[in-house]
Amino acid sequence: MGITLQKMAGGVLFALILVVGLNLLVNGIMPVETPHPAPSSAPHAGSPTATAGQAPATAAPEQPLPQRLAAATAAKGQADVKVCQSCHNFNEGGGTKVGPDLFGVVGRPKAAVAGFAYSDGLKKLGGDWSYEDLDKFLTKPGAFAAGTKMTFAGLPDGDKRANVIAYLKSISPNAPPPPQ
Ligand code: HEC
CATH class of the missing domain: 1.20.5 (Single alpha-helices involved in coiled-coils or other helix-helix interfaces)
Structure with missing residues (x-):
């Protein structure tokens, strides 16, 4: 033991x-x-x-939109809209997918694609899609248009947004001149 x-x-x-x-x-x-x-x-x-x-250097302040747009290129934006293509058509007459057709969206009245059932949040905004409003909407869709059906987190990178907007302008025949 x-x-x-x-x-x-x-x-x-x-x-x-x-x-x-x-x-x-x-x-x-x-x-x-x-x-x-x-x-x-x-x-x-x-x-x-x-x-x-x-x-x-760690948190560079974002340039104002006119400067970002001046430095932006539609070609870069075309690559960046790949994330949108699961929900949007960009070609003329492409038609509605999960979201409305985006051909000609710059300068187009908001929530104006016939036959697309927009959310009340987007319909309430009013006015045309200006460069500034697109910049705000694409930063964080739900923050700019409360209750939007666009379930996309947004593009926090300001330069990337400017490229995307430059691309949208390139496919918008009625786009107004960009802000200076
Ligand atoms: C998960 C699907 C989805 C993705 C991804 C998406 N969207 Fe959308 N988008 C929508 C829907 C749905 C609406 C309609 C929103 C509403 O009615 O509230 C919309 C609306 C819009 C509108 C307003 C159109 C109008 O006729 O008023 C713009 C501009 C837009 N999207 C741009 C983009 C861009 C640019 C991207 C990519 C960076 C993107 N969206 C990614 C689904 C999406």
Whole structure:
């Protein structure tokens, strides 16, 4: 009996050492790994001017729409509208899919494609699709047109939106001149 107890105690002790040892190993390694990136970024954070200069690099403020449109190209936009094509036609007379036909949408009255059952949210907007309104709608459809049926999260990248709008302009014969 005594020997068995001793063996059991030995076993428990061994298990404890194993657990503690593993813990030490894991916790011992982790702090050594993590401080590595810190010293390299520390010198930048030193002066307030360096920090201020760094901030725009991580969250660059968006250019106003006229500037973004001036830099945009329809060709890039055509590649970016691939995400829209599951729901929209862009070719003339392409017809309604999940969403209305977008040929000629720039300068077109909102919610105006005959035979498409628009949501009340979109119908309530009124007016024509201007560059500014398209920019806002495409940023976050549900925020610009509450209750819209367009279940698309939006294009948060302002430059990408400008390219898409430039492409929409290129397929809109009645598009007004872009904002300056
Ligand atoms: C999941 C399907 C879906 C995707 C993806 C989608 N749309 Fe739509 N879109 C719709 C629907 C549905 C409507 C009608 C909205 C309503 O009635 O509220 C709509 C409406 C619109 C309108 C208003 C048209 C009008 O006649 O007033 C524009 C402009 C538009 N979408 C552009 C886009 C662009 C550009 C993209 C891609 C960046 C896109 N949509 C992606 C489904 C979609």
